[in-house]
Amino acid sequence: MPAPADFDTFYQATRARLLLETYALTGDLPAARSAVREAYVSAWHHWRKVSTLPDPESWVRPHAWSSAQRRHQARIWHREKNLDEATIATFEALGDLTPRQRKALLLAELAGLEIAPSARELGLTVDAASTALADARASMAQRLEVAPEQIAHRLTMLGDRLHDTRYPRSTIIRRGGSRRRRTHTLIAVAATAALLLGGGVLVHQNSADVRALGKDSTSTEETGPRLHPNDLLDKTEIAAAVPKRTIATTSTDDNTGGTGRYALCQRDPFADPAGLGTLVRTFTFSGRPTGAAMQAAELSKTPEASKTAYDRLVGWYLGCTETRVQLISTHRLDGVGEEAMVLALRAWERPATTHLVALSRTGSLLTSTTLTERGERGELDVNLKPLVSLIGSAVTKLCANEVGGTCVTTPKLRKVAPPPGDKAKGMLQEIDLPPVTGIDLAWAGTKPTKATNVAATPCTAITFKGKQFGSTRTRSFVIPGADLATYFGITETYGRMASAGPARKQVEQVRAKMASCEDDDLTTEVARTTSRSTKGSDLTIWRIDTELSDKRTLTYWMAIIRRDADVAQVVFVPDGPHTLPKGGFSALGERALERLENLPSR
Incomplete structure (x- = not known):
């Protein structure tokens, strides 16, 4: 059984710091309070796993941050009235930062993380995290007209509004986590019973109908795990990976309409036909060369089902049946989710198009992220760093989901042989x-x-x-x-x-x-x-x-x-x-x- 005393000590030692971080991140105190409470409820739900981590706070913090960002809707400093000028100025300066820069700054100045663990939490390389932090400090110092070493003090001052905060008792938090654990167990038992008593009706029900029943991402009723649009990458994260481009979000949907084909080499609409939900978001960007980006996420019933879907998705690309598509390189990506792979492909139809594809899974969630560039390119070497940054950010967001698993440590590419094809193993395909x-x-x-x-x-x-x-x-x-x-x-x-x-x-x-x-x-x-x-x-x-x-x-x-x-x-x-x-x-x-x-x- 999880140890309540250990959890209570952890909760009391970290809750004020976590509330300040989420408040600084969003400028939305109600959202921050709700997110912090929800994060600790989830922590007790998973305390058997979380308590064994070297730094349990590194598990709770991404959950709280992600939840807070989903909850707040208004612009960053407009949730509260009667803010003093210094507080407004601090929030406005934070609002000028990109999400990546803001998180890097808060991890350094409020969470007290060194650059290496900060980079792991952000899903970035150490160099990229260092650059984001340096840019954030320079922007804040210029906007607030203070020396860089005074930034931490200005951020800490935001906590003055939190001194009177009344936190839920740890027994209430643990009760909520235990209730969630029992609920998930009952849902699993009920689903199994329905499957047995219904003679397999759940298996044979049309997967698109199942997804359609649960596809209303704006619903506030949370009856089980689900995907939310805020679990996906946004324009600011795409812009950070492909700078000097104008980014536009073209669509976000559940992939139940049309052909269901959103990517090169895709054979079926879903890698997991029996999954619980799918979201696909597409972007376009101008500049030279022109291009596009896409992220798809699928929610499976179990981590094992997600693993099967991951293998199927990898097989689609490595056994691609599209005309005149060439596999340029294959890399394993260590340190991102349970497993991840990065592929570079080129479609040689005119105009030639380069497709950089990153695939990863975390817990019961599977995601694929693609960067596409159009135009003839003679060289066979491609720059994979932007894609590695994106898949790191994507998995960091998804692993905060209650059915998420391994998050991001230090992403490291490792060139590997392509997995075997369906035929002629050991030979060219x-x-x-x-x-x-x-x-x-x-x-x-x-x-x-x-x-x-x-x-x-x-x-x-x-x-x-x-x-x-x-x-x-x-x-x-x-x-x-x-x-x-x-x-x-x-x-x-x-x-x-x-x-x-x-x-x-x-x-x-x-x-x-x-x-x-x-x-x-x-x-x-x-x-x-x-x-x-x-x-x-x-x-x-x-x-x-x-x-x-x-x-x-x-x-x-x-x-x-x-x-x-x-x-x-x-x-x-x-x-x-x-x-x-x-x-x-x-x-x-x-x-x-x-x-x-x-x-x-x-």
Whole structure:
């Protein structure tokens, strides 16, 4: 059982500070009081988990702040009358700050947090949090005409109006938390009973109807967990991520109308068809390049259901069936929710569009955030920092929900291999392939078969045949419907060897053969463009030009790849001007190396 004495001590030690923080955040004393009470009720509800945290206040504070912001409706300082001039000036100066700057300032000056934990609570990098705090201090000092070191005193003075505040007794707070715990238990039992007695009626009811029944986000009746529009990102947070743009919120809805498709690669309206609610908010921004942003959030019945929905959503993107969409990079994002992933995709239809997608889940909540930029871009590297900032802010808001889970610590990107596709595990997928110059049709891959050495070239020594290979697979990629030469296409072949030693030897044999290829065949020119080796992997790429006649030369690209005991070869043969963009084959070789991680373990 949770210890009431420990909670009572915590409540009495922190409640005044938390009330001052929420009051300074919103300028709305009634909203601040209600939010603080609600936050402590939630804390007792979850005290078994909260009490084990190194700093329980770091759990309660985001709940109180988020609740206070949802509750207050008027402009920041207009809730109260008869404020003195100094208080009005302080609130007006706070009102000039962005939400991020205001929170950074209050965490530093009132909560007393150092920059690293402050950054974690804000869902920012340390550099971004430091910048927000410095900008907030400079703005406040200029507006109030005080030295920066006097800002803390001006904020603390807001507490003069709180001295007479009467806080609910801790027994009342605990009673409210215990009542909520019992209510949630009864709801779960009732739902289970209804499911059993109703012969599965809840399962078979149309999911859109279920969502429609509970979609009135303005209702004040709270009969269970729900999504609220204030749980989503707003214009100020988008503007902070994409500065020097004009941001407009175009819509916020529950995604029960129209086709239900709000994002690239989305297969169904909901990642969790049996979920309890969905909200989607879209933004547009002007400037160069023009673009858009989107956040979607789904509420599932349980954290396990949210995990299943998260995996389904990831699968939609990594198995994208949209025409001419290429996966540029895949990153794990540690420190944001229970798990998070950041993807960069490019849709090569004209005009080309870059889609940066962040996916995360916290408790029973799933969210996806997308930044889209339109216009042709030749480089394959993309800036993921704005998106990381947004998904951190999104999860920070959602984890304050009563069914939220892990919040945000220190976001850290980690480049990883794309998870396996539905077919041809360990091999390239259609979504990995870059566009072909002058061709608007999509790539299509053949079903993997046992290797018959189709990937070999005249210069290579590797045959993917013999007892040294335990298993082999090969597949090719072509563009159906395109008027291209029969030799055009991409072929990949891999073989598994007994151990890393023979695999390294096989790679060295190919490199040696390629180095002597020009001497052995005077009609061939070989240029090595990439070569690197580590204990666990090898990657070498060549361009080969073979003179077929005085007027005709065949050009192709080849990569030899090793990861531990697995060896692969990728060959691309263009058709004249129909070739890959600059750097396209190099990126393909890198992706083939990543994909070898998807092979089943031995």
